[in-house]
Amino acid sequence: MTQTAELIPTERQLLYSRLADRLETGYHLNRKVVSFQANKGEPIYRWFKYKEGFSSTLVKYFLTEYAKKPGKLLDPFAGAGTTLFAGQELGWKSYGVEILPVGVFVMETREALNDINIEALRSTVKNLWAELAKIENYETYINHITITKDAFSDETEILLNKFLTYCSKIKDKKIQTIFRFAAFSILEEISFTRKDGQYLRWDYRSKRNLPGKPFDIGKIYSFEEAITRKFSQIISDLSGSTTNSLFADFEDKASVQHSVKIISGSCLEELPKLDDDFFDFIVTSPPYCNRYDYTRTYALELVFLGNDNDQVRNLRQAMLSCTVENKEKVDYLQNIYTSISRQKDFDRVIEVYKSSNAMMEVNSVLDELNKLEKLNNNNIARMVRNYFLEMCFVTFEMARITKRGGYCVMVNDNVRYGGEEIPVDLILSEFAENLGFNINKIFVLPRGKGNSSQQMGLHGRTEVRKCVYLWQKK
Numbered sequence: 001m002t003q004t005a006e007l008i009p010t011e012r013q014l015l016y017s018r019l020a021d022r023l024e025t026g027y028h029l030n031r032k033v034v035s036f037q038a039n040k041g042e043p044i045y046r047w048f049k050y051k052e053g054f055s056s057t058l059v060k061y062f063l064t065e066y067a068k069k070p071g072k073l074l075d076p077f078a079g080a081g082t083t084l085f086a087g088q089e090l091g092w093k094s095y096g097v098e099i100l101p102v103g104v105f106v107m108e109t110r111e112a113l114n115d116i117n118i119e120a121l122r123s124t125v126k127n128l129w130a131e132l133a134k135i136e137n138y139e140t141y142i143n144h145i146t147i148t149k150d151a152f153s154d155e156t157e158i159l160l161n162k163f164l165t166y167c168s169k170i171k172d173k174k175i176q177t178i179f180r181f182a183a184f185s186i187l188e189e190i191s192f193t194r195k196d197g198q199y200l201r202w203d204y205r206s207k208r209n210l211p212g213k214p215f216d217i218g219k220i221y222s223f224e225e226a227i228t229r230k231f232s233q234i235i236s237d238l239s240g241s242t243t244n245s246l247f248a249d250f251e252d253k254a255s256v257q258h259s260v261k262i263i264s265g266s267c268l269e270e271l272p273k274l275d276d277d278f279f280d281f282i283v284t285s286p287p288y289c290n291r292y293d294y295t296r297t298y299a300l301e302l303v304f305l306g307n308d309n310d311q312v313r314n315l316r317q318a319m320l321s322c323t324v325e326n327k328e329k330v331d332y333l334q335n336i337y338t339s340i341s342r343q344k345d346f347d348r349v350i351e352v353y354k355s356s357n358a359m360m361e362v363n364s365v366l367d368e369l370n371k372l373e374k375l376n377n378n379n380i381a382r383m384v385r386n387y388f389l390e391m392c393f394v395t396f397e398m399a400r401i402t403k404r405g406g407y408c409v410m411v412n413d414n415v416r417y418g419g420e421e422i423p424v425d426l427i428l429s430e431f432a433e434n435l436g437f438n439i440n441k442i443f444v445l446p447r448g449k450g451n452s453s454q455q456m457g458l459h460g461r462t463e464v465r466k467c468v469y470l471w472q473k474k
């Protein structure tokens with residue numbers, strides 16, 4: 001690079017300089033407070049680990065620090081429902097949109113836990129083995145998709161199907177839900193697979209013809225052992241107290257607990273249906289722009305919930321673009337907006353997206369790197385372009401449906417491709433500013449995420465920011 005080129009600030013540097021005064025190290029928001037691990041002690045989070053979740057402490061912190069009283073709360077990427085249920089405990093009316101049936105099922109189970117009859121649950125569990133022994137003809141509930149075939153031993157799969165056949169006969173719907181949830185929560189430990197980054201990793205003991213070095217996932221539990229342990233964990237948690245003492249005061253004051261409203265679908269489609277100025281607070285964490293594929297990681301759970309190959313493929317496409325397989329959704333978005341006579345809004349979002357010089361720079365730099373074959377997949381540029389475009393639509397809708405003075409808190413990570421830092425925090429905040437929010441703060445978590453070893457070798461050890469944005473509706 002010549003000296004002159006180094007002196008010319010890039011659009012990303014200009015944006016950084018303009019927003020530098022909003023960036024603040026969030027010492028109070030250390031990893032422990034933000035990440036899923038902080039939920040460790042709480043039931044349901046212990047039963048099924050939705051690792052993409054954030055912590056209820058984080059949600060409660062923002063709700064109690066920035067809102068005067070409980071109102072209406074939204075999470076457009078609700079996941080397992082951390083925002084919704086943390087808000088509910090504090091007396092908020094919670095609404096959530098989630099596209100992945102896995103998250104929807106966890107949230108529905110959580111709702112079913114209200115007023116559960118523990119004695120009835122205990123006695124149904126006690127009778128389980130006797131009841132299972134009586135089942136001769138069972139239905140096949142587990143219908144594999146290509147990427148899950150042979151995930152269980154034959155014996156385990158038969159027991160799973162028998163168990164689900166038994167579940168379908170349980171009359172008490174809440175107990176039935178908890179029974180199904182117990183089996184749903186042990187799928188990984190009774191299978192030949194482990195969730196590992198973007199894919200499932202397969203154990204050498206599976207029937208699959210696996211290339212490369214044999215991989216040992218460790219102990220594979222029998223169905224009996226795993227389900228017994230799961231039920232004793234569930235019953236013991238339900239019998240104990242669950243209040244998080246840090247917020248006990250607020251929870252006591254929250255005299256009413258409203259039921260949580262779960263909308264199963266894509267927020268790209270669902271948010272445009274909601275009323276203007278409706279919500280007081282949004283706390284959310286969208287998928288990160290990091291190629292993580294939820295449909296592959298949760299393939300076993302999706303099959304358990306009855307999804308076939310086509311449904312999983314469609315789901316992958318409908319999710320916010322964050323994998324290299326995602327295709328552009330512009331036509332789909334245009335259809336949504338024209339069908340509700342809001343073509344002008346569609347045009348405005350596209351205009352805001354295009355008016356971000358940093359965004360345009362990222363797109364052209366990635367296109368250039370792609371041409372030079374410097375990105376390890378040639379769809380990365382497309383993924384990044386579409387991720388931001390879709391997030392621009394989500395941000396527009398969030399601004400529209402938030403009341404004046406209301407807040408939006410978003411957790412997200414920056415990313416890097418081909419050595420180029422993509423300042424997700426700054427670009428999304430710039431969109432937000434142009435769509436009706438003030439950027440109050442971008443809290444940077446004290447320790448950022450390191451690079452992958454491959455990236456580090458090529459580009460040196462630098463960290464990308466992991467942030468919590470605080471925007472306020474103008």
Ligand SMILES: C[S@@+](CC[C@H](N)C(=O)[O-])C[C@H]1O[C@@H](n2cnc3c(N)ncnc32)[C@H](O)[C@@H]1O
Nearest residue numbers: 053054077079080082099100266267287319320
């Ligand atoms: C980082 S996770 C959120 C986790 C959540 N904060 C929790 O604590 O469980 C992002 C979520 O967005 C969901 N998602 C992806 N695309 C979506 C879309 N178009 N509409 C709604 N949800 C979507 C994913 O399924 C995932 O559950």
